[in-house]
Amino acid sequence: MENAIERPPLRDRLGRTIDNLRISVTDRCNFRCVYCMPADGLQWIPRAEILSFEEIVRLAGIFAGLGTRKFRLTGGEPLVRAELPTLVRMLAAVDGVRDISLTTNGFLLEEQAEPLALAGLRRINVSLDSLVRETFERLVRRDALERTLRGLEVARRHFPGPVKVNAVLLRGLNDGEAVRFAELARRRDFEVRFIEFMPLDADHVWSMEKLVPGDEVRGRINAVYPLIPDPEQDPRSPSRDFVFADGVGGKIGFINSVSEPFCESCNRVRITADGKLRTCLFSVRETDLRALLRDGAGDDEIAGAIRAAVWEKEPGHRINHPDFVFASRSMSQIGG
Numbered sequence: 471m472e473n474a475i476e477r478p479p480l481r482d483r484l485g486r487t488i489d490n491l492r493i494s495v496t497d498r499c500n501f502r503c504v505y506c507m508p509a510d511g512l513q514w515i516p517r518a519e520i521l522s523f524e525e526i527v528r529l530a531g532i533f534a535g536l537g538t539r540k541f542r543l544t545g546g547e548p549l550v551r552a553e554l555p556t557l558v559r560m561l562a563a564v565d566g567v568r569d570i571s572l573t574t575n576g577f578l579l580e581e582q583a584e585p586l587a588l589a590g591l592r593r594i595n596v597s598l599d600s601l602v603r604e605t606f607e608r609l610v611r612r613d614a615l616e617r618t619l620r621g622l623e624v625a626r627r628h629f630p631g632p633v634k635v636n637a638v639l640l641r642g643l644n645d646g647e648a649v650r651f652a653e654l655a656r657r658r659d660f661e662v663r664f665i666e667f668m669p670l671d672a673d674h675v676w677s678m679e680k681l682v683p684g685d686e687v688r689g690r691i692n693a694v695y696p697l698i699p700d701p702e703q704d705p706r707s708p709s710r711d712f713v714f715a716d717g718v719g720g721k722i723g724f725i726n727s728v729s730e731p732f733c734e735s736c737n738r739v740r741i742t743a744d745g746k747l748r749t750c751l752f753s754v755r756e757t758d759l760r761a762l763l764r765d766g767a768g769d770d771e772i773a774g775a776i777r778a779a780v781w782e783k784e785p786g787h788r789i790n791h792p793d794f795v796f797a798s799r800s801m802s803q804i805g806g
Contacts, residue, residue, distance in 0.1 A: 477773055479537030482749075482783035490738035491533050494528060494674040496555065497548040497743045497803050501575050503599070503612040505667055509611055512803065519744045523557045524765050525566060529741060532567030532773050534745065542571045546743065549578040562590030573597065575634070577614055579621025586626055594625050595634040595663075600644045601651065609644060613786035621655060623658075632661040632720045639682040640667055647737040647782045652691045656719030663709055663723035668751070669775060684724035688712070708732050734785030739779075741805060 480488040497515050499507065506584035521529075530541060541561060548554060561567050571588070571593035579596070586594075598618060600606040606615040625633050635654065639645040648664075655662040664687050667680055691697060700711035700721055710730075726732075733750075740748045743761025757779040762772050 477535050477537075479682055480533075480728050480777060480780050484734075484783070484785060485536070486735070486783065488737055488739055488780050488783070490522060490542075491530070491538045492542045492544050492738060493738045493802070494544045494546065494741065494743040495526070495548045495554065496520065496546040497552050498546060499575070500550055500577055500612070501547065501614070502746055503575075503597075504609055504611070504636075505640065515744050515803075519760070521741075521743065521745045521760060521763075523553075523560055525559045525745065525760070526557060526741075528763065528769075529745075529759060529772070530561055530567055531564050532769050532776065534564055535769075536773060536776065537567045539566065540571070541567055541569065542573060544573050544740075547575050547577070548572055549574050549582050554582070555585040555591075558586055558589035558591050569593070571595065575610070576618040576621040576625070580617065580624050583621065583628045592630065593634075595627050595636050596622055596625065597636045597638075598622070599638050601647060601654070602644075605644050605647070609640075623701045626659045632659055635660055635662045636665055637662060638665050638667055640680050640688060642680075643680050645682045645687075648687045648690045652695050652722060655722050656695070656714060658720050660719075661721045661723065663725055665725045666728045668727055678728075681728055683729040684710070684726035685727070685729065688713045688722075692720065706735055706737060708736075724780050727787075731786055733784075736783075739783070740804060747779050748804060751768050751786060752787040753784065 482488065484560055494640055499510070502509055502511060505729045533541075543554075543557070545551075551557075558756065559572060561570055572591055572593055572595070573595040576596040576598060583594075596618075599609045600615070601614045604612070606618075607613045613631070622633065622635070637651055639648065651664070654660050666684055667682070688697065689732050696715040697712040698715045703711050708727070709725050711721050711723045713721055736750075740751070741759065742748060742756070745757050745758065746756035757775055759772060759775065762775060
């Protein structure tokens, strides 16, 4: 095991303890989701600027020494990064890395779920925004629903606990599928979470008119399948969780980032694929950890830069305020 050097835990000036790190392993993606990327894609970051596995593992060890315990791999689409199970295996060997999870669009899960699980991946989230083929194709600009659903079924067999399914509903496009997603959650192997549409799309087409508030979605489901608050709700989770009143199936969660911001309890930061530390999804500033790594900085110097950046973590994203400023990158470039 690689030993993390123990240091005082990460806290910001508002007293929030930061113990959750999301690491983007690539900005590339095989989908072109309408709420994320333009139809023609984006200009990819040159490969030489992407963090190597060794650089990612070194940063994970430094963060683990600062008290970070949860690590989530993201993209872009992380499964397009070659030899990803090798990275998972390397991270699992780092002292202090207690939980490794991954967010994927599911397209490559059919082939990769088993090797990822064997490498040490314990939890997986699949982004799935429609269960109707035509709508799915319109949303992601790929005819890939059947392959994605096959990946979901394979993941169910290889990962312990429920597989989380993340759905973003857009008014007039897929918001009529709320009950259909609830029926997926009534299978005990799945937990569905509705994430509100956020202004992180590269085309800047986001508007409040396209937003479907979580409470509205919950009301639609509750009218068909009554819901009750989850008695095991984690108070630090960004998701407001519910279970079915009749005791059938798994959970349904609502991440109401826009209508009910939870910034005051945020415990996470992000590293982009090119090694920039972002303390909020909507940050307009970044800390260049890759430059420190490649310029020969020691672990203490890097830890100091991380601590200084986290201390200045934004109080909140201010989406509902007139002075809101769009993030400096789109979601695929940040890492979800």
